[in-house]
Amino acid sequence: MKSKAFEWTERTIAVLVVLAVSIGALAENPRHKTYVFSGVMNAYSPQTAATGPYEIRGPWSLKLKGDSGKADFSAALDMELSDGWVITKNSGNFDPNARGAHTHHITLVDAEVTPITNGFQVNGTAMFTLNGGPAPATVAPSPVVIEITGGADVEFSNMTLTFAAPGSNHFGAEPLPGVIRSVTEEK
Numbered sequence: 001m002k003s004k005a006f007e008w009t010e011r012t013i014a015v016l017v018v019l020a021v022s023i024g025a026l027a028e029n030p031r032h033k034t035y036v037f038s039g040v041m042n043a044y045s046p047q048t049a050a051t052g053p054y055e056i057r058g059p060w061s062l063k064l065k066g067d068s069g070k071a072d073f074s075a076a077l078d079m080e081l082s083d084g085w086v087i088t089k090n091s092g093n094f095d096p097n098a099r100g101a102h103t104h105h106i107t108l109v110d111a112e113v114t115p116i117t118n119g120f121q122v123n124g125t126a127m128f129t130l131n132g133g134p135a136p137a138t139v140a141p142s143p144v145v146i147e148i149t150g151g152a153d154v155e156f157s158n159m160t161l162t163f164a165a166p167g168s169n170h171f172g173a174e175p176l177p178g179v180i181r182s183v184t185e186e187k
Contacts, residue, residue, distance in 0.1 A: 034186040037062040037148060039159055041075065041178035044082060045171055051089070054079045054100075056176060060159070062122065062146065063186070064113065071122045073108040073146055075161070105129040106161075108144065119149035119156065126167065142167030148180070156180050 038061040045054040060075035080101040086094050111124025126144045128135035143164040150156040160175035 034066050035064045036184050036186055037064065037156065037159070037180055038182050038184075039178050039180040041077065041159075041161065041176060043176035043178070045079075045176075046174055047084065047088075051081065051085065051100075052172075053082045053084055055082045056171070060161075060178060062148065062159075064120075069113050070110045071108070071113050071146075073106070073111060073122060073124075073126075075104075075106045077104045077106065078102075079104065102131050103129075104135070105132075106144075108146075111146075116147065116149070118151065119147060122146040122148070126163075128167070137166070139167050139170045147175070150180075156183055 038059065040059055041056060043056045045052050045056060047053045056077055056079050058075060058077035060073070060077075063072045065071060078101065081090075081099040083094075086092060086099070090098055106126050106128055108122070108124040108126050111122045114121050114123070123143070123145055125141045128140035128142070130136065130139075134140075144167065145160075145162045145164075147158075147160045147162075148156055149158050157180055159178040159180055161178065162175045163171045163173065
């Protein structure tokens with residue numbers, strides 16, 4: 001015959017085991033994990049009749065927030081008129097002061113994430129800076145699309161950043177390519 005104290009202990013142990021297994025399963029569920037993608041952009045804006053192409057270079061990162069369907073993005077980009085511009089529009093004068101060098105910080109917070117073939121897409125409205133100050137209304141704020149994709153050998157290898165108006169007036173409307181250098185799980 002079992003005592004009441006022993007029955008209570010068996011039930012308590014059973015509840016604790018079920019609770020521990022449930023917590024362990026929740027912790028192992030990858031849908032609840034946050035991933036951080038980071039890489040580098042090395043791109044050119046399109047050449048227009050007036051200017052360009054601009055070289056666009058710099059690091060970027062994207063934080064995929066588990067199964068929330070949201071992501072944060074940031075990029076710190078340098079832009080300057082390319083050698084092509086120097087040759088075609090500036091008579092071969094390679095003076096650095098004539099190349100219009102400037103910087104942009106681009107950020108999105110809680111942008112929408114949707115799956116696409118070989119990866120996912122992030123849509124949102126980006127905020128910009130220009131040389132550390134506010135960007136003119138001719139570029140900010142601006143809708144953007146970020147695509148993170150891969151292939152058979154590398155699950156996530158490529159990134160593109162595409163601007164809609166008004167940002168496309170400065171960066172162009174073509175997807176700007178970048179590479180993924182790392183994907184890490186945030187604890």
